[in-house]
Amino acid sequence: MTDLQQRATQLEHEVENASHTERMALQPQIDRVIATLKATGQIVPRRLERMNNDLRDEAIEDMFDNMPV
Numbered sequence: 350m351t352d353l354q355q356r357a358t359q360l361e362h363e364v365e366n367a368s369h370t371e372r373m374a375l376q377p378q379i380d381r382v383i384a385t386l387k388a389t390g391q392i393v394p395r396r397l398e399r400m401n402n403d404l405r406d407e408a409i410e411d412m413f414d415n416m417p418v
Contacts, residue, residue: 353389357382357397364400373411376404 350358360379364372379401386393 351391353382353385353391357386357394361397361400364404369407372404373408376401376408379404 360375364375383393383401
């Protein structure tokens, strides 16, 4: 397992145990790890991509929740 793959696993565990605010702060890091894994030709675990997509969706929902009507 490469350092990058270990970092991806570590981020997954951090997100699982984090509050909503902490998860939102971790999302850009997950994005960077995924981009780097892809750029170096490594396999991106599907669960990591799914987690990242879920976090992005949460961030988008937060933007609309705070939008004045």
